[in-house]
Amino acid sequence: MLKGHRRIAERKAIVFFARLIHGLLILTLVSVVCGSMALAESRVVKVGVYENSPKVFTDESGRPSGIFIDLIEYIASEEDWEVQYVAGTWAEGLERLEKGLIDLMPDVALTTEREKRFSFHKIQVLSSWFQAYARKDSGLQSILDLNGKRVAILDKSVQQEAFTRFSRGFGLDTKLVAVADYKTMFEMVAKGDVDAAVTNQFYGSMHARKYGLVDTAIVFEPSALFFAAPKNSSRELLEAIDQHLDYLKKDTKSAYYATLRKWTSEEVRFRLPVWLQVLGLIAGIVLLMSLGGSVILKNQVNARTRELKQINSEMEVRIIERTAELALAMEKAQSADRLKSAFLATMSHELRTPLNSIIGFTGILLQRLGGPLNEEQEKQLKMVYNSARHLLSLINDVLDISKIEAEQLNVVSETFNLRETVEKVIKTSQPLAENKNLKLTAEIAPEIGLMKSDRRRVEQILLNLVSNAVKFTEQGFVRMKCEIQNGKIVIAVADSGIGIRPEDMDKLFNAFQQIESGITRKYDGTGLGLSISRKLANLLGGEIRVESEWGKGSTFTFLLPREGEKA
């Protein structure tokens, strides 16, 4: 490092000395000879130009431009060189340089191979790397994605060689398409002729967007860029370039940094096309207007927000009030429910206990256990007995329906003999039927025997169906038929009674609803029997169906699953 500095210092001293002598010589000559001699003294430097914006290119007016051009113009003005530009492709430029047709070629990456062919100065002008650019939708993410793809690359460039090495290293089969300049390469990518193009980062970052292209993560071969001179030319030009670069690079306000700022992406923004500037102006105006608008809008929004907040807080208060009301109502409902349960339990016990007495004592009196009875006494006691039994059944019905509706009624599963139950029901109902001169019969299939269900509830349902049939039949018969069909126990109770009108079928099973008819008054009951029976049947996994013909009679069918029935 120290050594380097010293060498540069020495070189500077020598050059300064040389320039001093040079200057003195010129002064002497000028004092002796006329001005024409001064022109002869200006050194003509031929510089190659090719298209690689922003490093070196030809601008719209046909003038060479770019970082390398700015630099050489600056150095030329300092050194009093007369620069002549020779435009061509990259390959042409290198060829001209090799043949000594030009003095300097800008933007040449230093490679060992090139060092053999050309002379380079020592301080690099720029460092760059290569990057692949592709269409937005290409999906190219890594070098591996380039396998089997067509990639445009600058003809005879270092990247051509580098990319070939690079892709081979990954064992990729990428088809390289050599193109004379970057512009054509990007056009080809945009048109879809190739999948990607490899350019240096300067060109790519500046131009990719214009072609709708984006940079990929495929980056390789960092390189140092120099001016190159023909191999065997004098090093005078190269040394002058190094001297200037040395100074320029130390001062951030120098022409070197100025040109970098001018040509790299930061500066590019200031070279936006006119239409974009107009658009920007319009956007600015629109923005200002919308800012003004938004202030007004904001005020309105604030006002609305305040209103909404107020409404919201009012709503919250209301919700709290309502919730409290609901909680109270809920509590009331729950206490009512508890009251109902307590009422049911009390009813069950307190109402039935005195009835048990009434039924029990009238029963024993009628049995003559208390002594003999005359005819009138027996008739009256029977009335008491029957009324008490009826009242008990009403109480039981009301309790049952309440329990069913409160979902407190559970059924048990026990093994019992269905035949016995059916026979018991017939026996219990027989006196009622005989009173009305009805023929009550039961036909029980031989396979009917033990089954599993709730004995009491099955009995209750059957009693209800039979007593209903007897109740609504004035003459004829009530027939029970008990059999097994399709794996289900089917108990049908058919009568030759008044039947049910079709329009009444729907309300048949409704609680507290006895079918209205001219003769309804004749029939006692709460109208709960069928409703309870159907609900009980459902609880037992069965159902009750009804068929009826007005004036001819009805058939109520109780279907019950036979599962649990002992084989």
Place this chain on the structure above:
Amino acid sequence: MKGNILVIEDNEQNLYLVRFILEKNGYTVHAAMDGQTGIDMAAALKPDMILLDIQLPVMDGYAVARNLRANPELAAIPIVAVTSHAMVGDRDKAMEVGCNGYIEKPINPDTFMSEVERHLVVK
């Protein structure tokens, strides 16, 4: 004299009714109006049968039955529960605590005696 029957029942009318029917049918009836008295009387009398009301105050019929069954001296005495509960599971519960039978209230004078005698062990 057909046998001794202990009736544990808190309701006077029911007790009277049961006593009346049983006595008319030739049985000797001993009555207890609460559970604890019933247990004590059962231990002292060793009756041929116990008719037990389930809805007793303080100690209910289930507790009384359990208590009676805990005494090995009384193990052979049939206990028949009498209740107007008529609720599902009552029968199972009564059987579970050691009752031999179950008669539902209201008492039907026509069938009461046959139900009682079904459980009576004839000496």
